[in-house]
Amino acid sequence: MQATPARGRRATAGRPKTGKPNPIDVHVGSRVRLRRTLLGMSQEKLGEAIGLTFQQVQKYERGANRIGASRLFDLSRVLDVPVSFFFDDMPAEAAAAPVDDEDGAAAGFEERSGGYEPDPMAKRETLELVRAYYRINDPSVRKRLFELTKAVANSGMVEAAE
Structure with missing residues (x-):
């Protein structure tokens, strides 16, 4: 007998994870880091302000974890910037990345050539x-x-x- 996923959960079958963060998540995370650093705030202090550990803040800043809408709103309040700040100066290739219907990750991102140049302001x-x-x-x-x-x-x- 085959086990079925718990109610409300989606089966994980489908496109395998590439292990690479979505370029939009990377950009948003770099903007969090930029603002936090400009304010002279540690990852630990930011984490305390929004109820996270500094390790979770690190993952957000690297783009390894996605930031949900409510968390982004909390970050905007703590860092004293509008939510739009996190999307400012987004590279065109990140904004234009096609989205895969399965999990929202950029489809085909792993096949693109040309490296992502980090923002020198970060x-x-x-x-x-x-x-x-x-x-x-x-x-x-x-x-x-x-x-x-x-x-x-x-x-x-x-x-x-x-």
Whole structure:
């Protein structure tokens, strides 16, 4: 006699899991991490604020676990951003990924070529640089540093083009 799934549960037969996170989940998770880091909040503190462990927050930030609508709403309140913030600047390929009817995962994602380039704004180095920049109290010094940085970046772009 063959066992049937418990009432209300779906059988797991069908398309095998690829083990790769959905690109939309990865993007949303990176936006959670970006905002949390900009606020100087640890994963542990964020977890406490929404009733999760820091390990669960880590999984959300990596895109390994999907964030449900109510949890996304809680995150938006704790991180003081609108829900739309988590979808801002989404790469076109993530937004256009076809959805598989079986479980909502991107169909054929594992077959796509070309790597996903993480948002440079989500890098720790960028976040530390922004925090340090805003710790400069003198607005004129901050402006001069900003202009210097732009000049160095533009001169590097000219040299790279030659």
